[in-house]
Amino acid sequence: MTELIARRSVLYLVGAVITGLPVTLARAEDDPWPGLHQDVFRNRPISEEDGLVTLEAPVRAEDAALVPLTVKIDRDKASAPLTLTLLIDKNPAPVAATFFFGEGSGEIVLSTRVRIDAYSNVRAVVETSAGTLHMTTRYVKASGGCSAPAQKDAELADAELGQMQLRQFDGGLPASTSREAQLMIRHPNYSGMQMNQLTGYYIPAKFITDVEVKRGDALVFRMEGGISLSADPNIRFTFRTTGPGDVLTVAAKDTDGRVLRGSWPVKSGKES
Amino acid sequence: MLQKRMTATLLPSRPDLRASLRRYLRVVFGMLCLTLALPGGESGPVSPAAAQTTPVVLPLSVTEIAPGVFVHQGAYALFAPSNRGDIANLSFVIGRDAVAVIDTGGSLAIGQALRAAIRTVTDKPIRYVINTHMHPDHLFGNAAFVDDRPEFIGHHKLARALAARAERYLALNAQWLGPDAFAGTRLIVPTRSVENRSVIDLGERELILEAQPTAHTDNDLTIQDTASGTLFLGDLLFMRHVPVLDGSIRGWLALISRLEQVAAARVVPGHGPPVAAWPEAVQPQKQYLQRISSDVRRMIKEGRSITEAAATVGLSEKEAWLLFDEFNARNVTAAFAELEWE
Ligand SMILES: [Zn+2]
Numbered sequence: 001m002t003e004l005i006a007r008r009s010v011l012y013l014v015g016a017v018i019t020g021l022p023v024t025l026a027r028a029e030d031d032p033w034p035g036l037h038q039d040v041f042r043n044r045p046i047s048e049e050d051g052l053v054t055l056e057a058p059v060r061a062e063d064a065a066l067v068p069l070t071v072k073i074d075r076d077k078a079s080a081p082l083t084l085t086l087l088i089d090k091n092p093a094p095v096a097a098t099f100f101f102g103e104g105s106g107e108i109v110l111s112t113r114v115r116i117d118a119y120s121n122v123r124a125v126v127e128t129s130a131g132t133l134h135m136t137t138r139y140v141k142a143s144g145g146c147s148a149p150a151q152k153d154a155e156l157a158d159a160e161l162g163q164m165q166l167r168q169f170d171g172g173l174p175a176s177t178s179r180e181a182q183l184m185i186r187h188p189n190y191s192g193m194q195m196n197q198l199t200g201y202y203i204p205a206k207f208i209t210d211v212e213v214k215r216g217d218a219l220v221f222r223m224e225g226g227i228s229l230s231a232d233p234n235i236r237f238t239f240r241t242t243g244p245g246d247v248l249t250v251a252a253k254d255t256d257g258r259v260l261r262g263s264w265p266v267k268s269g270k271e272s
Numbered sequence: 273m274l275q276k277r278m279t280a281t282l283l284p285s286r287p288d289l290r291a292s293l294r295r296y297l298r299v300v301f302g303m304l305c306l307t308l309a310l311p312g313g314e315s316g317p318v319s320p321a322a323a324q325t326t327p328v329v330l331p332l333s334v335t336e337i338a339p340g341v342f343v344h345q346g347a348y349a350l351f352a353p354s355n356r357g358d359i360a361n362l363s364f365v366i367g368r369d370a371v372a373v374i375d376t377g378g379s380l381a382i383g384q385a386l387r388a389a390i391r392t393v394t395d396k397p398i399r400y401v402i403n404t405h406m407h408p409d410h411l412f413g414n415a416a417f418v419d420d421r422p423e424f425i426g427h428h429k430l431a432r433a434l435a436a437r438a439e440r441y442l443a444l445n446a447q448w449l450g451p452d453a454f455a456g457t458r459l460i461v462p463t464r465s466v467e468n469r470s471v472i473d474l475g476e477r478e479l480i481l482e483a484q485p486t487a488h489t490d491n492d493l494t495i496q497d498t499a500s501g502t503l504f505l506g507d508l509l510f511m512r513h514v515p516v517l518d519g520s521i522r523g524w525l526a527l528i529s530r531l532e533q534v535a536a537a538r539v540v541p542g543h544g545p546p547v548a549a550w551p552e553a554v555q556p557q558k559q560y561l562q563r564i565s566s567d568v569r570r571m572i573k574e575g576r577s578i579t580e581a582a583a584t585v586g587l588s589e590k591e592a593w594l595l596f597d598e599f600n601a602r603n604v605t606a607a608f609a610e611l612e613w614e
Contacts (some may be wrong), residue, residue, distance in 0.1 A: 056579065062602035066609060068579045111577060113609075152519050152606065153486045154432055165613065169575040180575075184612065232609065236577070 032089045033121065040085065040095060046125065046133040052077045053084070055124040057138040064142040066230045067116045071124045073108035078134075083127040084110070088228055090120035096228035102219025106178030106240035110221075113230040115191070116142040151188055151231055160186040164250060164262045179266065182236040183213065185252055191227035208233050210253040215239050215246055215266070241266055329381075331388035332362070335546045337538065338500035340366040340477070342393065343546035344386060348513050348594045351378060351409070351448040358382045360409040363504060363540055364390050364398075365497055367474020372400035373422075374495055374504050375542075376413030379449055380456040383413020387420075398422050400472055402481065403462065404506025404542060405489045406433040407518070408441045414460035425470075426462035427483045427491035434461060466493060484508065487524035488516070488542075494531075501537030503550065511544025514593035515557050517603040521565050521610055528558050560589050568607045569614075578608045 037043055056070040071084060082105075086096040096114045116122070119142060125135045151157040163186040168179065185208060192205025207227050213220040220239040239248070246266035253259050334342040346360040357378020364373045364386075371390060376383040390398065398420040403411040405427065414424060434441075438459045446454045464470075472479040477499035484492045488507045495504040507516065508527065517524070532551040539550045567585040582601040590596045 058579070058582070062582060063605045066605055068577070068582075068605075070577070070579065111579075113578070151436075152610075153490045153523075154429070154436070155490065156486070167575075167612075186613075232613075234609075 032094060036087060036089065036094055040087070041125070041133060044133055046135045048135050048137070050134055052128075052134040053124050053126045053136050055122065055136045055138050057122050057140050059139075059141065061116050061140050061142040064117065065115050066113050067140060067142070068111060068113050069122065069124075070109065070111040070236075072110075073126055075107060078126065078128045081129055082108070084108075085123075085125045085127075086112070086114070087123040087125065088114060088116055088120050089123070090118040091116065091228045093226045093228055095226060097223050097225040100219075100222045102221065104213075104215040104218030104220035104239050106238045109180070109236075109238050111234075111236040113234050114228050115230055116140055116228075118142055157186070157188045157231070161188065162186060162258065162260050164252070164260055166248065166250065166262065166264045168264070168267045170267075177240050177242075178238050179241050180236065180238050181248065182234065183211070183250060185211075185233045185260065187231065187233060187254060189227065189229055189231045189233060206255055208252055208254050210251075211235065212251045213237070213239070214249050215241070220248070244268065329384045329388045331392050332358070332377075332382070332385045334364075334389045334393075337540070337547040338497075338502050341497060341500050341502050342366075342389070343540055344389065345546045346377075346409070346543065348543070350595070350598060351445060353448075353450040353453050356381045356453040357409060357412060357445065357449055358385075360407075360507075360542055361540060361544070361546060362386050362413070365474060365477070365479065365502075366394050366396060367477045367499075369396065369473075369475030370399040371396050372402060372472060372474055372479055373398060373417065374402045374540075375404055375410040375506065376401060376416065378409040378412045378445065379453055380413060380415045380458070381453060383416030386413060387416050399474075400425060400479075402426070402479075402493065402495060403430060404495070404504065404508075405492045406430055406437065407489070407507065408445050410506065410542070412441075412445060412457050412459075415456065415458050418460060423464045424460055424462045425464045425466065425472075425481065425493075427493045428465040428467045429483075429491040430462050430493075431465065433489065433491045434459065484527055485523055486520040487527040489519040492519070492527075496534075496536070501535070502547075503534065503536035503539045505531070505539050505541060507542035509539060509541040509544070509548075509554055510557050511541045511548060511553060512594050513543035514596045514599050515560055515603070516599050517561075517564075517606045521561060521603075521607045525558070525561050525565065528554055528561070556592060560586070560593070563589055564603060564607050565611065568604060568611050572608065572612050572614075578605060578612075581605075581608050 052074050054072045058067065061067040069086065073082065082101045084099040087094050088096050099110065101108060120140060121137050122140050123135055123137045125133060127133055165184040167182040169181065187208050189207040190205055205227060208225055211223040221237060225233065247263050248266060249263040251259065251261050332344040334344045337343050342364050344362045346358050347355050349355050349359050351357055351359065359378060360375060362375045362377055364371055371394060377386055398417055399422050401414055401417045401422045401424050403426045442459065466481045466483045468483055470481045472481065477497060480496040480498065482494045484494060492506060492508050494508065532554065536550040538547050539553055540547060541553065564586050568581055571581045571585065582604045585604045586600045
């Protein structure tokens with residue numbers, strides 16, 4: 001595992017070299033999707049825009065370092081276990097995250113925040129338990145600007161690294177057994193893209209690689225993530241409750257081998 | 273299997289992607305040469321034409337807002353080839369012995385035009401170039417002053433902030449300004465940093481530099497001219513140009529409350545008119561930031577999403593500001609990501 005992670009970060013770093021570039025280099029003829037379709041999905045047939053999965057993304061990324069995405073999966077059309085892959089075509093590491101949903105997941109409404117480096121297609125691809133692939137695509141204009149993918153307050157980011165919060169929400173979801181929560185992790189998710197101008201070396205990548213959320217023993221979801229997730233990884237998700245006494249547990253890992261754990265009793269009333 | 277699948281996508285495996293990676297790398301290394309040029313060194317990739325003919329540098333227009341204190345007002349605009357990065361207010365202060373420059377503009381060309389403006393007023397040595405913070409429109413003109421061998425002064429966190437961002441700043445600004453306006457622009461990092469408070473003597477007038485806590489950015493520096501009572505606030509003060517949040521909204525509001533207590537005969541905003549009265553000048557910005565922070569807090573409490581907040585918060589303030597659509601949603605997004613941790 002450690003070796004895998006180490007190898008991974010090297011690969012991410014290779015990708016990282018590409019990023020500081022003018023968007024103009026990303027020309028139309030360099031459409032990355034055929035290559036991604038091949039590499040990630042081995043060219044298997046994908047049903048597009050069939051309503052099984054929907055993706056909400058801003059037309060223009062106001063802050064290229066923090067672009068909110070919301071994915072909904074129609075559970076009438078797909079039962080768990082399910083896999084959701086979020087891709088950002090033009091990012092150096094196009095696979096932003098992969099989520100595996102287990103029996104603890106309810107309605108699937110999932111929001112997270114990503115980095116988008118250039119005008120790019122953003123895709124949500126679901127693989128059902130039957131093995132079929134379903135995709136929806138949104139085009140996002142990254143406005144870039146002063147929002148370099150770096151922490152706004154570097155000192156605070158280091159001081160609070162590893163803190164986790166779980167907020168719980170009530171209402172708004174049709175199925176009464178489904179609840180909504182938001183996991184927040186203080187982590188710089190350094191992309192390895194930033195070069196230290198003083199030393200000429202890249203600031204090494206340091207990011208959250210794995211997050212697992214369970215309700216009791218039941219898996220809500222497991223996520224594998226990379227540098228395309230924004231700093232302070234933030235996942236708003238739904239889960240199924242079984243009644244009073246439910247506990248949500250979270251385990252997260254980063255590239256340094258740091259393991260973060262937390263558990264929270266499921267609240268019955270209004271959000272925390 | 274899924275693990276493998278994902279790992280495979282992280283590195284371009286196909287020959288055409290590898291070729292494009294190589295192409296990218298060549299460009300990157302080209303850029304690094306541009307980026308890492310040292311102060312005092314020969315500015316390498318300037319067009320040959322510039323070396324042969326002496327380019328005519330038109331001085332920037334400046335206003336003398338107090339005796340010996342000059343300000344050039346930048347345009348209310350985003351970076352564009354037409355403005356060459358001239359979008360922030362740039363100042364200089366002349367003492368008995370020396371000149372201090374406060375912010376240098378968004379390109380080498382603007383820095384040179386600012387230097388030309390200084391030379392129309394005085395031939396005293398330029399000993400200090402002060403950057404109020406990390407943003408490109410305030411410091412990419414630094415290179416124009418290298419031959420003056422000044423101290424380049426900034427907040428003690430400026431170097432770190434630039435280390436993480438400069439590569440991207442250079443790439444984006446090159447793209448926005450185009451090759452002509454951006455020609456010769458490179459990063460000049462601070463040679464002297466202000467931990468807390470530092471005093472510069474220009475001869476019969478001192479500048480008091482203060483490193484501020486995280487507000488507009490995490491490296492904001494204020495400069496007070498003792499002789500005239502002028503306070504240079506950099507982007508801690510926006511007027512007409514909508515405020516841009518790239519630090520901490522809580523920190524910024526707290527700092528405004530503190531700065532309001534400072535006695536200043538006049539202030540110079542980072543964006544806005546060249547001079548304004550204090551503390552009246554900050555009231556619209558304070559109202560804007562308070563509105564953003566209270567609305568965002570309410571939406572967080574209601575369990576609303578960052579997307580909903582970005583689409584709705586602050587819209588009532590729109591008429592009061594220029595460039596509102598360019599920055600408001602981003603400010604709300606940043607405020608939300610900060611305040612949801614409360
Ligand atoms: Zn600024």
